[in-house]
Amino acid sequence: MRTAAPPPLPRVIALYAIAGIGLAVWAFPVFWGLLTSFKTERDVLAYPPVFVFTPTLANYREVIFGASSIVPNLVSSLVVSTLATALTMLFAVPAAYAMARLRFPAKRGTGFYVLATQMLPPVGLIIPYYLVLQKIGGLDTYSGLTVIYLTFSLPFAIWLMVSYFEDVPLEMEEAALLDRAGRLRALWHVILPQVKGGIAVTTIFVFLNAWNEFMFAVVLGGNRVRPVTVAMFNFISVEQTQWARLAAGAMLAMAPVILIGLFAQRHIVKGLTVGAVKGGGRR
Amino acid sequence: MTGARSLEQQERRFALALLVPALAVLVLTTTAPLVYLGWNSLHRIDLGMPWLSGFAGADNFAKMGSDPRFWNSLALTGIYTASTVVLQVLVGLSLALLVLQIPKGQGLLRVAAILPIVLAPVVVGLFWRTLVLAPDVGLVDMVSRAFGLPSHNWLGDPQLALISVIAIHTWQWTPFAFLVLLATLSTLPPDVYEAARLDRAGAWQRFFHLTLPLIRPAIVMVVILRTMTALSAFAAIFAATGGGPGSATEILNLYAYRTSFAELNLGYGAALAIVLMSITLVISYLMFRLRRARR
Numbered sequence: 001m002r003t004a005a006p007p008p009l010p011r012v013i014a015l016y017a018i019a020g021i022g023l024a025v026w027a028f029p030v031f032w033g034l035l036t037s038f039k040t041e042r043d044v045l046a047y048p049p050v051f052v053f054t055p056t057l058a059n060y061r062e063v064i065f066g067a068s069s070i071v072p073n074l075v076s077s078l079v080v081s082t083l084a085t086a087l088t089m090l091f092a093v094p095a096a097y098a099m100a101r102l103r104f105p106a107k108r109g110t111g112f113y114v115l116a117t118q119m120l121p122p123v124g125l126i127i128p129y130y131l132v133l134q135k136i137g138g139l140d141t142y143s144g145l146t147v148i149y150l151t152f153s154l155p156f157a158i159w160l161m162v163s164y165f166e167d168v169p170l171e172m173e174e175a176a177l178l179d180r181a182g183r184l185r186a187l188w189h190v191i192l193p194q195v196k197g198g199i200a201v202t203t204i205f206v207f208l209n210a211w212n213e214f215m216f217a218v219v220l221g222g223n224r225v226r227p228v229t230v231a232m233f234n235f236i237s238v239e240q241t242q243w244a245r246l247a248a249g250a251m252l253a254m255a256p257v258i259l260i261g262l263f264a265q266r267h268i269v270k271g272l273t274v275g276a277v278k279g280g281g282r283r
Numbered sequence: 284m285t286g287a288r289s290l291e292q293q294e295r296r297f298a299l300a301l302l303v304p305a306l307a308v309l310v311l312t313t314t315a316p317l318v319y320l321g322w323n324s325l326h327r328i329d330l331g332m333p334w335l336s337g338f339a340g341a342d343n344f345a346k347m348g349s350d351p352r353f354w355n356s357l358a359l360t361g362i363y364t365a366s367t368v369v370l371q372v373l374v375g376l377s378l379a380l381l382v383l384q385i386p387k388g389q390g391l392l393r394v395a396a397i398l399p400i401v402l403a404p405v406v407v408g409l410f411w412r413t414l415v416l417a418p419d420v421g422l423v424d425m426v427s428r429a430f431g432l433p434s435h436n437w438l439g440d441p442q443l444a445l446i447s448v449i450a451i452h453t454w455q456w457t458p459f460a461f462l463v464l465l466a467t468l469s470t471l472p473p474d475v476y477e478a479a480r481l482d483r484a485g486a487w488q489r490f491f492h493l494t495l496p497l498i499r500p501a502i503v504m505v506v507i508l509r510t511m512t513a514l515s516a517f518a519a520i521f522a523a524t525g526g527g528p529g530s531a532t533e534i535l536n537l538y539a540y541r542t543s544f545a546e547l548n549l550g551y552g553a554a555l556a557i558v559l560m561s562i563t564l565v566i567s568y569l570m571f572r573l574r575r576a577r578r
Contacts, residue, residue, distance in 0.1 A: 015385045019392050022378055026458060027395040030402070032414055032422060045420050047428075095305035103291070104298035110306070117313045119567050121515045123539045124556040127323060127549055128316035151312050158305065183297050212403035214518035219544055229405045229518070236409070243413055250406050261401035265394055268401075269462050 030258075037247035044243045059248035070249050073231035077253075079142055080217075080227060081210035084149035088157050088206050091150075093199065096161030097187060101168075118155035122215050125151055130219055140222025148216045153206045160205065164198025165191070201267045208257050228253040317560075323553040330547035343554035353555070355530055356538035359445070360562075363534050364513040367452045371509055372502060374453070375460025380490075382461075383468050393465075396458035404455065408522025411451045412438060416523075438524050441531035448520050448532045455519065456512060460505050467501040468494070500574075507570045514563050535559045 036044055038055040063070050098104065099111060129148050130139075138144040168191060192199075217227040232253065235246035261268060327339040347353045382389055399407065415422045416437040424434040437447045471494070479489050517536050520526065526533035526541060533541070539559060543552030 012385070015381055016388070018378070018381050019385055019388065022382075022461075023392050023395045025454070026399055029410055029415055029422065029454075030398050033410055036414060047420060047425070049420075049425055091305040091308050094301035098298040098301040102294055102298035102301075104295045104302070110302065113306075114309065116564070117309050119511060119563055120313060120317070121536060121556065121559050121563055122517070123515070123536050123543075123552075124320055124560045125313065125316055126540075127543055127553050127556060128319040130543075131323065131328075131549065132316075132319070147312055150308060151316075154305065154309060154312075183293075208401060212401075212405075214403065214405040214521070215540070229403050232405060232409055232522075236413075241413055246409060246413060250410065254402055254406055257401040257403070258398065261397045262394065265397050268397060269393065269466060 033247045034251055036244055037251045039244050039247075041242070041244050059244045060252070062245055063249045063252060068234050068245065070228055070231045070234070070252065073226050073228040074253070076142075076221070076225050077211055077227040077229070080145045080149065080225070081207050083142065083146045084153055084210045085203060085207045087146065088150060088153040089199070089203055092154055092157035092161055092202070093192075094187075096158045097165050097191065099158065100162045100165035114155050114158050117151070118159070120151070122152065126216060126219050129216075133220060139220055140224050142225055144220050145216060145225060145227075148220060149210050149213065152213075153209060156209070157202050157206050160202045161195070161198060164195045164202070167198075168194045197267070201264070204260055204264055204267065208260060211257055320553050320556060323550060324557050326550045326553075328548070328550035328553070330549065336550075339550060343551050344558075346551065347554070347558070352530055352533070352538060356533050356535045359533060360514070360535040360559075362445070363449060363452070363516070364510060366449050367456070367513045367516075368506055368509045370449070370453045371457045371460045372505060375457045375505075376464050376502070378457075378461050379465040379468055380494075382465060389465075393462065396462055399455045399458050400462075402455070403518070404516075405518035405522045407451060407455050408519035411447070411454075411519075412523045416447055439528055441528055444524050444528060444531045448523055451519050451523060452513065452516060456509060460509065463501060463505055464498065467498050471497055503570075503574050507567065507574070510566060510570065511563070514559070514566070535562075 035051070037059055038057070039050075039053055040056055040058070043050050043053045062068060099107070099114075104110075125148065129144070133139045133141075133144045211227075212229065213227070214229045218230045221227060221230055228249075232246065232249060235242040235249060324343055325338065325340060326336065327342070328336050382392055402410075413421070416424075418424055418436050418439075419428070419434050421437070423437065428434060435443055438444050475493060475497075476489065479493055484492070515536060516534065517540065520532055520534065520537060521540075524532045526537040530538070535555065536559060539552050539555035542555060543549045
């Protein structure tokens with residue numbers, strides 16, 4: 001009886017070839033951007049393309065210390081993303097616990113409401129926010145951007161946390177059936193430690209999404225608060241594109257999310273599947 | 284009995300105390316602005332000519348009927364959403380099925396798949412515009428020149444531009460479908476397959492009768508999530524083509540944005556946003572219905 005017989009060699013080679021193409025298509029543009037960021041503008045436009053060249057740090061020097069420094073933009077991104085992430089987690093974790101575990105009236109309706117807010121197209125929100133913030137002088141401020149970032153991060157974080165709370169074994173709840181102070185204490189000391197991993201993953205996702213946000217930043221930001229995603233356009237104008245500087249700026253701007261992605265790789269895959277696979281089994 | 288009752292009451296009160304802050308934030312930051320959006324859509328709000336602003340009733344919506352740019356953007360939204368979602372699921376599922384069979388090196392591909400997902404769409408759009416799709420010196424043209432093929436103006440030609448932005452979106456988000464489906468596939472019990480193998484079921488038969496029904500919930504969920512992302516796609520297209528050339532890649536989302544913030548006609552922009560939102564809600568409602576019906 002043949003159980004898992006090893007596949008024949010040509011087949012294995014074909015499989016690896018296809019996997020290799022997938023690898024190249026996804027990783028090569030990023031790798032190419034990394035190479036470009038160390039090239040001079042002349043090497044960038046060379047044909048045939050050069051793989052061996054004298055690397056230069058001039059592009060990084062320019063985007064960090066030069067006239068088109070993106071350091072202030074990195075600071076903007078960091079401030080807005082951190083504020084938005086902290087507020088999101090503060091509101092999302094308790095709400096998610098209640099939705100996952102407690103009985104209360106209109107529970108289903110509440111779930112649908114949170115889901116519906118997640119479906120809103122951002123362009124529908126940006127118009128009223130622009131008009132209101134313009135009136136109250138909230139354009140180009142950290143608070144304005146932080147508040148609108150909650151619109152996409154809060155529903156997302158609530159749903160993701162709900163799926164983590166649902167994984168906590170029910171026996172843990174027994175402890176929670178005390179007086180009100182007891183419930184709160186049980187939530188803090190018994191339940192929350194169980195979902196530490198989930199909180200970490202959710203925090204990473206929320207931060208990542210806030211860091212990468214563009215539409216809100218470009219409309220509601222300005223000269224003072226200009227997140228790094230908007231600053232990428234500094235290197236592109238009608239007359240010319242500064243390829244190497246753009247590549248260096250992009251590498252710098254994306255370094256945090258790429259590092260998060262690589263280090264938290266397992267968690268990200270789990271986070272994606274918790275949202276998808278478990279979401280498939282809900283209700 | 285009264286003890287149980289007060290316990291229940293207590294639980295309810297505790298739940299409300301935990302929920303109300305988050306719900307209050309959601310109402311204030313999403314629902315209230317939406318009501319204001321609806322109100323705005325009934326007005327003429329022209330920041331370029333503020334003296335013309337005022338209540339306009341349903342004028343903005345009536346205007347859409349005879350606005351070719353609106354119908355164009357609606358058609359483009361349909362093409363863009365349908366093609367990117369179908370491509371992501373087909374490519375992602377095929378790749379997952381193949382990769383599942385390779386004994387070693389799956390991890391490397393999983394790491395590579397993370398890269399596009401974590402990048403900001405605006406950076407992806409700019410990368411493709413410069414490094415990948417630029418005429419002559421971009422990666423695609425370099426490869427095609429090496430094979431003696433002509434170079435193309437990928438983002439300058441209207442039809443190629445639409446294909447290009449679809450390719451960009453597919454490049455960035457196929458890894459999502461791939462990773463989710465690979466994870467789902469690897470949780471399937473192997474003994475099911477063994478039984479089928481003894482039955483001499485062919486590979487295609489095994490796939491359609493065994494694998495596909497088992498992973499259907501995951502596929503449906505991927506389709507739902509990817510559809511939502513495609514409908515609100517913005518930054519990558521904005522960075523790569525800006526909606527152009529002309530309005531060749533101007534999906535409804537970009538049209539609403541350009542109307543509001545390039546032409547400063549916020550009233551009409553609000554009406555367009557209302558239409559986009561209604562479409563999104565109807566589609567998501569239908570998809571959730573479908574998901575439940577199939578189970």
